[in-house]
Amino acid sequence: xxxxxxxxxxxxxxxxxxxxxxxxxxxxxxxxxxxxxxxxxxxxxxxxxxxxxxxxxxxxxxxxxxxxxxxxxxxxxxxxxxxxxxxxxxxxxxxxxxxxxxxxxxxxxxxxxxxxxxxxxxxxxxxxxxxxxxxxxxxxxxxxxxxxxxxxxxxxxxxxxxxxxxxxxxxxxxxxxxxxxxxxxxxxxxxxxxxxxxxxxxxxxxxxxxxxxxxxxxxxxxxxxxxxxxxxxxxxxxxxxxxxxxxxxxxxxxxxxxxxxxxxxxxxxxxxxxxxxxxxxxxxxxxxxxxxxxxxxxxxxxxxxxxxxxxxxxxxxxxxxxxxxxxxxxxxxxxxxxxxxxxxxxxxxxxxxxxxxxxxxxxxxxxxxxxxxx
Amino acid sequence: xxxxxxxxxxxxxxxxxxxxxxxxxxxxxxxxxxxxxxxxxxxxxxxxxxxxxxxxxxxxxxxxxxxxxxxxxxxxxxxxxxxxxxxxxxxxxxxxxxxxxxxxxxxxxxxxxxxxxxxxxxxxxxxxxxxxxxxxxxxxxxxxxxxxxxxxxxxxxxxxxxxxxxxxxxxxxxxxxxxxxxxxxxxxxxxxxxxxxxxxxxxxxxxxxxxxxxxxxxxxxxxxxxxxxxxxxxxxxxxxxxxxxxxxxxxxxxxxxxxxxxxxxxxxxxxxxxxxxxxxxxxxxxxxxxxxxxxxxxxxxxxxxxxxxxxxxxxxxxxxxxxxxxxxxxxxxxxxxxxxxxxxxxxxxxxxxxxxxxxxxxxxxxxxxxxxxx
Numbered sequence: 005x006x007x008x009x010x011x012x013x014x015x016x017x018x019x020x021x022x023x024x025x026x027x028x029x030x031x032x033x034x035x036x037x038x039x040x041x042x043x044x045x046x047x048x049x050x051x052x053x054x055x056x057x058x059x060x061x062x063x064x065x066x067x068x069x070x071x072x073x074x075x076x077x078x079x080x081x082x083x084x085x086x087x088x089x090x091x092x093x094x095x096x097x098x099x100x101x102x103x104x105x106x107x108x109x110x111x112x113x114x115x116x117x118x119x120x121x122x123x124x125x126x127x128x129x130x131x132x133x134x135x136x137x138x139x140x141x142x143x144x145x146x147x148x149x150x151x152x153x154x155x156x157x158x159x160x161x162x163x164x165x166x167x168x169x170x171x172x173x174x175x176x177x178x179x180x181x182x183x184x185x186x187x188x189x190x191x192x193x194x195x196x197x198x199x200x201x202x203x204x205x206x207x208x209x210x211x212x213x214x215x216x217x218x219x220x221x222x223x224x225x226x227x228x229x230x231x232x233x234x235x236x237x238x239x240x241x242x243x244x245x246x247x248x249x250x251x252x253x254x255x256x257x258x259x260x261x262x263x264x265x266x267x268x269x270x271x272x273x274x275x276x277x278x279x280x281x282x283x284x285x286x287x288x289x290x291x292x293x294x295x296x297x298x299x300x301x302x303x304x305x306x307x308x309x310x311x312x313x314x315x316x317x318x319x320x321x322x323x324x325x326x327x328x329x330x331x332x333x334x335x336x337x338x339x340x341x342x343x344x345x346x347x348x349x350x351x352x353x354x355x356x357x358x359x360x361x362x363x364x365x366x367x368x369x370x371x372x373x374x375x376x377x378x
Numbered sequence: 379x380x381x382x383x384x385x386x387x388x389x390x391x392x393x394x395x396x397x398x399x400x401x402x403x404x405x406x407x408x409x410x411x412x413x414x415x416x417x418x419x420x421x422x423x424x425x426x427x428x429x430x431x432x433x434x435x436x437x438x439x440x441x442x443x444x445x446x447x448x449x450x451x452x453x454x455x456x457x458x459x460x461x462x463x464x465x466x467x468x469x470x471x472x473x474x475x476x477x478x479x480x481x482x483x484x485x486x487x488x489x490x491x492x493x494x495x496x497x498x499x500x501x502x503x504x505x506x507x508x509x510x511x512x513x514x515x516x517x518x519x520x521x522x523x524x525x526x527x528x529x530x531x532x533x534x535x536x537x538x539x540x541x542x543x544x545x546x547x548x549x550x551x552x553x554x555x556x557x558x559x560x561x562x563x564x565x566x567x568x569x570x571x572x573x574x575x576x577x578x579x580x581x582x583x584x585x586x587x588x589x590x591x592x593x594x595x596x597x598x599x600x601x602x603x604x605x606x607x608x609x610x611x612x613x614x615x616x617x618x619x620x621x622x623x624x625x626x627x628x629x630x631x632x633x634x635x636x637x638x639x640x641x642x643x644x645x646x647x648x649x650x651x652x653x654x655x656x657x658x659x660x661x662x663x664x665x666x667x668x669x670x671x672x673x674x675x676x677x678x679x680x681x682x683x684x685x686x687x688x689x690x691x692x693x694x695x696x697x698x699x700x701x702x703x704x705x706x707x708x709x710x711x712x713x714x715x716x717x718x719x720x721x722x723x724x725x726x727x728x729x730x731x732x733x734x735x736x737x738x739x740x741x742x743x744x745x746x747x748x749x750x751x752x
Contacts, residue, residue: 006718007699023397026419027654029698029716029728045400045419202710280401284711299706306680306733324403325381332673336576337658342403344380354403359680 006031007296010062012053013072014041016343016352017272017288020280022046024289030296034072035062042343043072056080063089070249070295071271074101075148092197092248092295093270100245101270104178105146111265114244116237118265119183119256123176126168127161133179134161143167144178155214157182183264185256189223190275191238194290194300197248202290202300204283206234209254209275212316215350216274218371219312221282221305224363233263241268250291252276274314274352279303281339281357282310307359311367313374315354318347324354324377331376338373353377380405381670384436386427387446388415390717390726391646391662394654396420398663404670408446409436416717417446430454437463444623444669445645448475449522466571466622466669467644474619475644478552479520485639488618490611492639493557493630497550500542501535507553508535517541518552529588531556557638559630563597564649565612566626568664568674575616576664576674578657580608583628583649586690589724590648592745593686595656595679598737607637615642624665626650648688648726653677655713655731656684681733685741687748689728692721698728698751705750712747727751 007030011018014036022045025032035058036047048065051058053076060083063069068090081095093101100107108121120137124130134141143164145154158164167177188211192204205222222231234255242251245268252273254266276287285293285301293300319327324342331340335358342354354377358369381404385392388410396419399406409432410421422439425432427450434457437443442464455469467475474481482495494511498504508515517538519528532538541551562585566578579596596605608629616625619642626647628640650661659667659675667674693701698716705714709732716728728751732743 005697019400022400022419026393026396027713027715029714029718045396284713293706298702299710301706302711304711323379328672332667332675336673337676337678339401339658340403341401344403 007068008033008066009292009296010035010066010069011043011046011072012059012062012069012076013037014043014047015072016042016345018043018046018072019343020272020277020288020341021292024286025292028289028292030292032292033062033066035059042345044344054080056083059084060087063087068092068295068297070291071098074098074270078102090197094246094248097245097247098270101268103146104144104267105176107268108178108180110245111241114240116240116244116265117262120181122179124179125171125176127165130158130164130177130179131161134158137181140182142180142182144180146176146178153214183256183266184259185264186259187223187257188266189226189234189255189257189263190219190273191234191253191255192273192276192279192287193235193238193242193251193253194249194287194294194303195242195247195251196294196300197297200300201239201242202303203235203238204276204279204287204303205305206231206255207275207278213350215314215316215352217314217316218367219275219278220363220367221278221310221312230257230263237263237265241265249295250276250287274312274355277341277355278310278312278357278359280341282306282359305359307366308361309363309366310357310359311363311370313356313367313370314352315342315356315374315377317349317351317378318345318353319377320347327376331373334376335369335373338369340373342377381442382407382440383666383670384409384440384443385417385420385446386433386436386443386450387411388417388421389446390416390719392417392420392446393717394646394651394662394715395666398660398666402663402666404666406666407436407440409433416719418718428454430457433458434461437461442466442669442671444665445472448472448644452476464571466671468620468622471619471621472644475642477520478518478641479550481642482552482554484619485615488614490614490618490639491636494555496553498553499545499550501539504532504538504551504553505535508532511555514556516554516556518554520550520552527588557630557640558633559638560633561597561631562640563600563608563629563631563637564593564626564647565608565629566624566647566650566653566661567609567612567616568624568661568668568677569616569621570668570674571622571671574674575613576677577609577612578650578653578661578677579679580605580629581649581652587724589688589690589726591688591690592741593649593652594737594741595652595684595686604631604637611637611639615639623669624650624661648686648729651715651729652684652686652731652733654715656680656733679733681740682735683737683740684731684733685737685744687730687741687744688726689716689730689748689751691723691725691752692719692727693751694721701750705747708750709743709747712743714747716751 393416
């Protein structure tokens with residue numbers, strides 16, 4: 005019988021696991037939040053991923069449980085593990101992706117380079133951090149943030165007053181040094197439970213309004229040293245945190261040529277969509293292999309350069325298919341991926357990949373094709 | 379609403395349309411012959427493709443009807459067209475893939491190079507053909523043959539006696555010259571209803587026991603002239619027969635350097651599986667684009683060489699997943715595709731693709747990885 009991989013969450017990351025699962029011959033099953041989600045085709049259950057009974061019922065019919073997102077509560081995850089379910093990544097690893105304060109503390113123990121940071125319980129502690137860091141800092145809610153939400157640049161203690169007001173007595177916010185960076189990078193690695201790790205080349209990511217807009221792979225102009233340092237950080241974190249499946253490490257390349265860890269994601273990640281059409285093994289196949297404890301695939305790029313451009317918002321009328329004629333006729337080499345989502349300002353509804361020998365051509369193709377869906 | 383593509387037939391060709399359909403955002407629906415077929419994940423109906431009511435009910439909920447095989451009867455196809463259903467390829471084209479006598483007669487009209495052939499109604503006519511062709515010939519049943527079935531080499535008229543006995547009064551068998559060929563080739567082209575045609579490079583195919591075993595793309599050592607001639611034949615047949623979707627033209631490269639048409643297939647074809655991992659646009663995406671009358675994708679190879687090796691028969695215990703560890707660990711760059719079928723001697727149950735700069739390496743990888751599933 006085929007290996008049954010259960011994915012909790014029915015978003016586009018689960019959707020994009022369907023293609024490699026079908027080709028390899030894995031039986032992919034999705035627990036979706038509602039009907040009509042992106043991963044609808046593979047949805048075998050609909051329910052609340054925070055409800056233990058719902059998740060338990062889903063988990064009993066699969067060989068391994070993995071995720072479309074990192075929001076499944078620790079108590080639910082640990083109950084599954086206690087039931088003997090294979091959960092990848094497991095709760096011990098996922099806690100570091102779920103709580104940025106726990107993550108910062110652990111990375112500090114590991115000696116991984118990261119921005120100055122501190123837990124802050126009140127305005128006085130924030131002011132003290134501001135005084136030590138040139139009067140500017142980034143305040144983050146430790147939990148639940150994504151795509152720029154739960155992140156705020158502050159220049160005065162009162163800038164975070166509303167967040168402190170919402171923070172429980174025994175809880176803190178995270179404050180970080182506002183890093184002066186040249187650009188943002190992302191390093192992806194895959195790790196299987198039995199320990200094998202394989203790394204993709206470090207990529208450059210461009211965010212707009214806190215949302216990933218474009219990715220260039222490998223990071224243009226990256227020196228051998230930078231590639232090596234980034235890969236080393238990815239491997240160190242995957243091993244140090246016991247990550248299984250895909251790990252994405254978002255990095256700052258600073259003006260003074262340091263590489264600092266910004267965020268972690270323990271699942272396929274927007275920074276790796278290029279690999280679907282640009283690497284021998286795409287990140288979605290790699291994640292399926294890793295969480296199934298199968299040997300990892302070759303992450304080598306298929307072409308010298310690859311680019312990914314997100315389709316943000318989408319056609320106002322939501323009719324992607326009406327844009328296919330123009331986009332495909334002008335860009336026959338563009339690889340168009342859509343997520344079956346309704347258009348909404350700023351929403352990730354698809355992306356376009358391109359790969360080839362010339363970086364400018366590749367970036368132009370991906371941008372121009374994606375622009376047809378704006 | 380997403381374009382709804384209805385595929386009649388639930389075999390591996392329908393299965394392999396699922397991945398590109400999901401990525402592009404097409405709503406693929408399959409009419410399967412039974413439960414548990416290869417394309418089960420996308421099966422929205424189960425029934426007999428020869429039953430008009432069954433096919434009609436399936437067709438009314440899709441925007442276009444296409445096929446996993448060429449066996450849907452002409453009267454069913456023509457009824458759909460009369461209903462106003464978009465059927466690609468249509469019955470006028472499919473008749474040439476359904477009846478080899480009709481195909482030979484039409485290719486003769488088009489002046490396409492093919493072996494000497496004749497319709498034969500009895501042993502005397504066969505003997506006359508044998509006498510004219512050195513006492514050897516190939517007899518074929520005009521309808522229903524595939525993977526070598528319905529094809530027989532004969533050296534005497536009585537060798538086909540049983541087939542004549544089964545042939546109706548008003549029907550004939552097809553006899554063809556036994557071509558002395560250097561190797562077999564296949565030329566694939568895609569054509570959309572509005573007329574655009576795009577061609578893949580001609581490939582070399584290796585059959586064993588009448589079944590495709592290996593494919594090398596492009597055909598090694600093919601001269602520019604051969605590539606051009608093969609592409610020209612593919613384009614001429616696609617236009618001359620009004621094919622829509624993927625067309626595969628199986629060719630003999632003769633010892634005296636002619637190229638002769640052997641068989642036609644109007645659907646994705648085993649000779650094009652390499653393109654899933656070896657071309658910018660794989661044949662399954664190309665077929666979906668073509669039958670949906672969308673602009674065709676770039677068929678350019680992603681690498682200098684690609685190879686495809688079929689997994690024939692499969693593991694005796696049917697447990698593909700037990701072979702993944704060894705196959706994937708030894709060949710991380712092999713692209714493994716399985717069809718969700720039970721093992722059976724000689725049955726096509728999967729294939730392995732590999733692509734790269736060195737033909738020997740690519741062929742070795744595909745063969746060695748596929749061998750793990752024997």
